[in-house]
Amino acid sequence: MQAYDAVIIGAGHNGLVCASYLLKAGYSVLLLEKRSVPGGAATTEECLPEEAPGFKFNLCAIDHEFIHLGPVVEELELTKYGLEYLFCDPVAFCPHPDGKYFLGHRSIEKTCAEIARYSPRDAEKYAEFTNYWQRVTKAITPIFNAPPKSLLDVAGNYGLKNLQDLFSLLGGVDKTLDFIRTMITSPEDILNEWFDSEFVKAPLARLAAEMGAPPSQKTLAIGAMMMSMRHNPGMARPRGGTGALVQSLLKLVKSKGGEVLCDQQVEKVLIDDGRAVGVRVAGGKEYRANKAVISNIDAKRLFLRMVEPTDLDTANPNLRERLDRRIVNNNETILKIDCALSEAPRFEAYDHKDEYLIGSVLIADSVRQVEKSHALAQMGEIADEDPSMYVDVPTMLDPSMAPDGKHTMWIEFFAPYNIAGAEGTGLNGTGWTDELKNKVADRVIDKLTEYAPNVKKSVIARRVESPAELGERLGAYKGNYYHIDMTLDQMIFFRPLPEIANYKTPIKNLYLTGAGTHPGGSISGMPGRNCARVLLSSQQPFSQRFKDAGDSLMSVFKNT
Numbered sequence: 001m002q003a004y005d006a007v008i009i010g011a012g013h014n015g016l017v018c019a020s021y022l023l024k025a026g027y028s029v030l031l032l033e034k035r036s037v038p039g040g041a042a043t044t045e046e047c048l049p050e051e052a053p054g055f056k057f058n059l060c061a062i063d064h065e066f067i068h069l070g071p072v073v074e075e076l077e078l079t080k081y082g083l084e085y086l087f088c089d090p091v092a093f094c095p096h097p098d099g100k101y102f103l104g105h106r107s108i109e110k111t112c113a114e115i116a117r118y119s120p121r122d123a124e125k126y127a128e129f130t131n132y133w134q135r136v137t138k139a140i141t142p143i144f145n146a147p148p149k150s151l152l153d154v155a156g157n158y159g160l161k162n163l164q165d166l167f168s169l170l171g172g173v174d175k176t177l178d179f180i181r182t183m184i185t186s187p188e189d190i191l192n193e194w195f196d197s198e199f200v201k202a203p204l205a206r207l208a209a210e211m212g213a214p215p216s217q218k219t220l221a222i223g224a225m226m227m228s229m230r231h232n233p234g235m236a237r238p239r240g241g242t243g244a245l246v247q248s249l250l251k252l253v254k255s256k257g258g259e260v261l262c263d264q265q266v267e268k269v270l271i272d273d274g275r276a277v278g279v280r281v282a283g284g285k286e287y288r289a290n291k292a293v294i295s296n297i298d299a300k301r302l303f304l305r306m307v308e309p310t311d312l313d314t315a316n317p318n319l320r321e322r323l324d325r326r327i328v329n330n331n332e333t334i335l336k337i338d339c340a341l342s343e344a345p346r347f348e349a350y351d352h353k354d355e356y357l358i359g360s361v362l363i364a365d366s367v368r369q370v371e372k373s374h375a376l377a378q379m380g381e382i383a384d385e386d387p388s389m390y391v392d393v394p395t396m397l398d399p400s401m402a403p404d405g406k407h408t409m410w411i412e413f414f415a416p417y418n419i420a421g422a423e424g425t426g427l428n429g430t431g432w433t434d435e436l437k438n439k440v441a442d443r444v445i446d447k448l449t450e451y452a453p454n455v456k457k458s459v460i461a462r463r464v465e466s467p468a469e470l471g472e473r474l475g476a477y478k479g480n481y482y483h484i485d486m487t488l489d490q491m492i493f494f495r496p497l498p499e500i501a502n503y504k505t506p507i508k509n510l511y512l513t514g515a516g517t518h519p520g521g522s523i524s525g526m527p528g529r530n531c532a533r534v535l536l537s538s539q540q541p542f543s544q545r546f547k548d549a550g551d552s553l554m555s556v557f558k559n560t
């Protein structure tokens with residue numbers, strides 16, 4: 001049996017980030033990936049090779065904000081391995097049915113000037129709103145970049161600027177209580193509190209709902225941060241697509257002697273005397289892990305499908321039921337449409353400028369429409385009567401992703417995983433069939449064509465992936481793109497459950513990383529980095545850990 005210090009289940013970007021830190025610390029690492037390409041929900045693929053050769057598509061993630069809130073790119077020196085980020089500006093465009101439009105530039109001032117054309121009051125409020133959420137972002141970023149239950153680690157990340165922002169939000173009892181009140185309310189409440197105009201509220205609601213819930217969802221006010229992050233740290237895409245991030249990580253992993261084996265579906269975690277010692281893949285081959293088995297897939301799939309029930313029950317008799325019943329996955333996921341285009345969309349009725357297509361184009365006519373797109377999905381219904389959507393034309397920023405003069409288009413439409421009333425039919429009993437997914441895609445493209453009349457006729461070829469197919473490709477539970485829901489009750493030290501929130505599990509040497517761990521889904525690399533730090537620190541002698549804790553504490557004082 002081949003042996004490594006660490007074996008990682010899944011080569012998503014978090015698995016690769018985790019591997020990179022371990023390799024840099026001198027570990028031998030093997031990543032086992034079920035698909036024939038590594039990267040998970042962060043790949044760029046030529047997925048229409050016959051109908052549209054030379055067009056490259058981001059099958060999942062495209063817009064990167066969170067990774068710029070952490071040190072992964074710099075610490076791993078990913079630019080040395082070929083990664084180049086292109087920042088979007090403008091960052092968002094949303095045409096409104098009444099002829100107005102929201103155009104978010106990277107600059108807050110320029111964005112306010114756009115809003116002021118229709119509403120001077122909302123323009124003024126937008127500056128205040130963004131300032132508030134930027135302070136929230138800076139105040140909480142140190143928590144993202146540390147294991148959530150390692151208080152000294154969290155404290156060590158606070159510098160003077162973060163502390164100033166934290167105190168500006170929490171200084172005094174009333175301010176603190178008001179901050180808590182803000183955080184437990186909903187994006188919709190917050191938007192109504194700040195703004196009058198629908199053409200401002202609707203796109204902001206759509207971005208807030210990227211957290212994976214309707215804008216009316218209480219406790220998800222944090223979603224309001226999604227637009228402010230587009231101003232700072234900014235929204236960027238790797239040149240060549242999201243897959244270029246994965247390629248840079250692969251180069252780093254391989255240069256440090258790490259191994260990545262594709263088409264290796266892990267079926268079982270091998271446990272000996274309460275300790276994870278390796279894994280078995282489909283076909284029966286086993287790989288030994290001397291120090292750690294790390295899961296880039298979520299805790300529910302890991303423990304309920306890959307760990308022998310008796311091993312789990314011996315380690316923690318309550319965990320199996322808690323994983324099964326307490327972790328929440330609503331029914332909402334994504335129907336994804338990728339198109340090869342002969343020309344870029346033109347928003348003729350909106351004084352079209354190509355720059356509108358550099359950031360994301362949001363079709364969000366009203367907060368109510370956005371609400372329905374999520375709420376109906378959660379109830380098993382398809383909100384395609386009047387679809388809201390998130391569209392990108394990546395070739396506007398990076399023409400290298402399509403043949404000369406041609407374009408690609410990325411469309412995300414929220415849809416249910418299980419369709420109500422169609423149980424037991426379609427793929428995996430979800431109700432999704434090829435006919436249905438194409439019918440929904442037609443409606444989505446028809447709606448977009450109402451705004452950009454040339455869209456429909458410019459489609460050379462398209463790939464539509466239903467929620468059931470997405471779930472199957474990623475191996476994600478109910479197609480959940482964040483592995484488990486990103487609601488407040490499942491964030492920070494509650495993610496995925498309090499007793500396994502610090503990347504360790506009750507089974508010795510079995511660790512968790514990935515979107516299902518703190519700080520959650522999206523392209524950030526933070527779960528990968530945090531997990532590696534926990535593992536590395538647990539292998540150090542106690543005296544070293546004590547010294548590290550002291551250093552962490554000292555750095556707080558030095559930074560302030």
Ligand SMILES: Cc1cc2nc3c(=O)[nH]c(=O)nc-3n(C[C@H](O)[C@H](O)[C@H](O)COP(=O)(O)OP(=O)(O)OC[C@H]3O[C@@H](n4cnc5c(N)ncnc54)[C@H](O)[C@@H]3O)c2cc1C
Nearest residue numbers: 010012013014034040041061062063266475515521522523
């Ligand atoms: C359509 C879509 C659009 C998105 N857009 C954005 C965006 O614009 N910006 C953003 O920040 N985020 C976006 N996201 C979310 C983001 O892509 C994910 O949250 C993130 O990529 C998760 O990374 P991960 O490494 O934690 O997990 P994953 O990428 O899910 O990686 C897990 C890996 O494990 C593998 N695997 C699963 N089971 C097994 C097994 N049994 N054996 C071996 N390997 C296995 C999978 O194939 C996969 O490679 C999007 C997601 C989707 C689906």
